[in-house]
Amino acid sequence: MAAASNNPPLLEVRNLRVEFPTRRGTLLAVDDVSFDIAPGEVLGVVGESGAGKSLTGNAIIGLLEPPGRIAGGEIRLEGRRIDNLPYEEMRKIRGARIGAIFQDPLTSLNPLYSVGRQLIETIQTHLGLSNSAARTRAIDLLKEVGIPGAEMRIDHYPHQFSGGMRQRVVIALALCAGPRLIVADEPTTALDVSIQAQIIALLKRLCREHQTAVMLVTHDMGVIAETADRVAVMYAGRVAEIGPVRDVVKHAQHPYTKGLMGSIPSLGVRHERLTQIDGAMPRLTEIPKGCAFNPRCTVHGARCLIERPELMTAGSSRAACWRHDAGGVGQPVSKEMVDA
Amino acid sequence: MLAFILRRLLQSIAVLLTVGLVAFSLFRYVGDPINAMVGQDTPAQEREALREKLGLNDSPPVQFVRFIANAAQGKFGLSYRTSEPVGSMIVERMPATLELSFCAALFALLVGVPMGVYTGLYPNHWSSRLFQAVSLIGISLPTFLIGILLILVFAVWLHWLPSFGRGETVQIGWWTTNFLTVKGLQALILPSITLGLFQLTLLMRLVRSEMLEVMRTDYIKFARARGLSNRAVNFGHALKNTLVPVITVTGLQLGALIAFAIVTETVFAWPGVGQLFIQSVQFSDIPVMAAYLMLIGLLFVLINLTVDLLYFAVDPRLRAQGTARAAGH
Numbered sequence: 001m002a003a004a005s006n007n008p009p010l011l012e013v014r015n016l017r018v019e020f021p022t023r024r025g026t027l028l029a030v031d032d033v034s035f036d037i038a039p040g041e042v043l044g045v046v047g048e049s050g051a052g053k054s055l056t057g058n059a060i061i062g063l064l065e066p067p068g069r070i071a072g073g074e075i076r077l078e079g080r081r082i083d084n085l086p087y088e089e090m091r092k093i094r095g096a097r098i099g100a101i102f103q104d105p106l107t108s109l110n111p112l113y114s115v116g117r118q119l120i121e122t123i124q125t126h127l128g129l130s131n132s133a134a135r136t137r138a139i140d141l142l143k144e145v146g147i148p149g150a151e152m153r154i155d156h157y158p159h160q161f162s163g164g165m166r167q168r169v170v171i172a173l174a175l176c177a178g179p180r181l182i183v184a185d186e187p188t189t190a191l192d193v194s195i196q197a198q199i200i201a202l203l204k205r206l207c208r209e210h211q212t213a214v215m216l217v218t219h220d221m222g223v224i225a226e227t228a229d230r231v232a233v234m235y236a237g238r239v240a241e242i243g244p245v246r247d248v249v250k251h252a253q254h255p256y257t258k259g260l261m262g263s264i265p266s267l268g269v270r271h272e273r274l275t276q277i278d279g280a281m282p283r284l285t286e287i288p289k290g291c292a293f294n295p296r297c298t299v300h301g302a303r304c305l306i307e308r309p310e311l312m313t314a315g316s317s318r319a320a321c322w323r324h325d326a327g328g329v330g331q332p333v334s335k336e337m338v339d340a
Numbered sequence: 341m342l343a344f345i346l347r348r349l350l351q352s353i354a355v356l357l358t359v360g361l362v363a364f365s366l367f368r369y370v371g372d373p374i375n376a377m378v379g380q381d382t383p384a385q386e387r388e389a390l391r392e393k394l395g396l397n398d399s400p401p402v403q404f405v406r407f408i409a410n411a412a413q414g415k416f417g418l419s420y421r422t423s424e425p426v427g428s429m430i431v432e433r434m435p436a437t438l439e440l441s442f443c444a445a446l447f448a449l450l451v452g453v454p455m456g457v458y459t460g461l462y463p464n465h466w467s468s469r470l471f472q473a474v475s476l477i478g479i480s481l482p483t484f485l486i487g488i489l490l491i492l493v494f495a496v497w498l499h500w501l502p503s504f505g506r507g508e509t510v511q512i513g514w515w516t517t518n519f520l521t522v523k524g525l526q527a528l529i530l531p532s533i534t535l536g537l538f539q540l541t542l543l544m545r546l547v548r549s550e551m552l553e554v555m556r557t558d559y560i561k562f563a564r565a566r567g568l569s570n571r572a573v574n575f576g577h578a579l580k581n582t583l584v585p586v587i588t589v590t591g592l593q594l595g596a597l598i599a600f601a602i603v604t605e606t607v608f609a610w611p612g613v614g615q616l617f618i619q620s621v622q623f624s625d626i627p628v629m630a631a632y633l634m635l636i637g638l639l640f641v642l643i644n645l646t647v648d649l650l651y652f653a654v655d656p657r658l659r660a661q662g663t664a665r666a667a668g669h
Contacts, residue, residue: 061565063561063564063565087570091564091567091568091569091570092567093567094564094565094566094567095565095566095567095568096567099565099566100562100565100566102558102561102562102565103558104558107557107558107559108558108559108562109559109562110559110563110577110580110581111559111581111655111656111657112580112581112654112655112656113577113580114656121568121572121576122566122567122568125566125567125568125569125572126567157656157657159656159657170562173562173566174566176566177567
């Protein structure tokens with residue numbers, strides 16, 4: 001796997017499948033997803049709504065909402081398998097080894113408790129510090145995430161903070177016990193554009209300083225390009241392409257990734273129109289045979305309609321496409337074509 | 341905060357004056373009090389003298405002001421039925437009603453809230469479904485029927501508990517209490533359950549639906565993501581967020597418990613204010629009825645004031661108004 005470093009991976013996700021039993025049959029929302037995250041690495045996960053990126057994040061922190069459940073595969077943190085741990089065991093890992101940041105800072109904090117109380121209870125749950133030591137650590141954390149007047153602000157309630165400040169508090173909460181990995185699910189989506197850049201810069205700086213790896217789930221390719229070391233593009237519950245962020249942005253292999261890149265407006269370049277991908281992502285009940293992207297793909301061939309492509313090495317990235325040579329720099333497909 | 345309390349006090353006074361007006365009009369329009377006080381053969385002249393002496397010839401506004409002024413001092417005149425002062429009649433019977441209502445409310449809270457939390461946390465468990473079904477019975481059976489059924493089972497068939505009265509009571513100053521004797525406590529059990537059962541089911545259903553709502557919120561998910569223990573999440577973060585509506589309903593229901601203890605007191609021959617009220621209605625004993633009306637009005641106002649103050653204790657967002665404003669957005 002084309003990881004950014006040669007260290008053993010911090011997080012290994014292997015053939016993860018997440019399914020939802022419904023009255024009309026079981027829906028496979030995350031289908032055979034595999035990736036690694038190295039210590040200190042930022043992996044961006046990008047895709048449309050419903051592509052399975054948030055579910056993958058929730059599966060890693062062990063908080064899939066029922067009836068959703070992990071149906072197959074493995075998740076390993078620092079070599080230890082964590083996807084099948086009992087609730088109490090996993091609870092001790094959450095917050096301590098894996099932190100989480102959610103989309104909306106306005107609703108992530110309990111409105112009835114002061115931010116200090118929420119920080120202190122988290123610190124004490126995992127580190128067992130005394131009240132005063134936990135409070136000191138809480139104030140330090142607030143200072144670290146850039147909250148002015150932390151000594152006073154610690155006793156304030158969430159409604160007394162603005163959206164950006166609340167997301168800083170949420171980041172402080174995620175960092176409480178010094179986790180090795182943070183799963184950040186759309187951490188800037190609910191914020192003003194002017195605040196987004198600050199929060200991303202903060203997250204990036206803190207993770208570099210603490211050597212914390214990040215799984216950054218977003219649909220904002222700009223945020224990924226700026227922050228991530230590697231990027232995984234998800235489509236219809238599967239990884240369509242994964243690789244170093246520069247390569248994926250500059251030399252996208254998968255037609256879907258190309259489409260995504262074409263839809264980003266850029267300064268300085270005059271576009272007549274942004275390119276768009278026609279159609280919509282298929283519903284989980286209507287995923288087509290072969291490559292899930294084939295109905296929207298402009299370059300699909302006969303094989304794409306029959307056989308599902310696995311991730312294949314294409315330059316420095318890996319793409320799940322039979323035709324990644326069709327417009328990129330990849331190698332021709334070496335496997336035998338299946339009869340049409 | 342202070343301004344809020346002052347505003348609430350003014351509103352309370354307005355409410356009490358309105359209740360006073362209704363109570364006062366009982367005297368004016370529910371028959372002639374003189375007829376109730378004197379015999380058939382009392383000469384008209386004597387009646388007129390009595391009328392003058394009681395101030396009944398003054399204009400209604402003057403009489404109303406006098407009524408309110410007396411009521412404020414706890415003077416409601418003499419009972420038509422027993423010729424005792426109404427104030428002391430009510431004070432004498434108040435402890436019985438208050439103790440009964442208190443026990444019923446305690447029963448409803450101590451059983452209803454945990455059941456609500458449980459059914460909210462495990463909505464699909466078979467025992468939750470059982471609680472839900474049972475609570476439907478509790479909410480739809482009328483109070484008197486529950487009382488009679490309880491008497492039948494526990495007093496008539498099993499002989500475990502007394503079926504009527506307060507049992508033994510102990511006098512502490514003017515207050516008579518059930519809490520200090522075994523017989524008194526036994527006598528409290530059936531009436532408290534009867535009176536509290538409806539409130540219990542109401543509270544359970546309320547807490548359940550609030551819990552279901554709260555458990556879906558992001559801050560509960562985030563609390564779990566921070567690795568907090570189940571206890572801290574369920575009983576700290578979640579339960580506290582269900583408290584505001586629970587306090588509201590508990591407050592209103594506490595008033596209702598006291599006011600509507602009438603039925604339970606009648607079923608169990610409980611010597612409380614409710615029973616006194618029923619007897620007074622039968623005898624058209626207007627001073628007692630008026631005093632009861634005023635008393636219940638006062639209780640409701642006091643309870644609502646307490647509830648409003650409790651909101652401040654629970655929800656910091658209310659406290660903050662007027663002090664620190666949220667910055668931005």
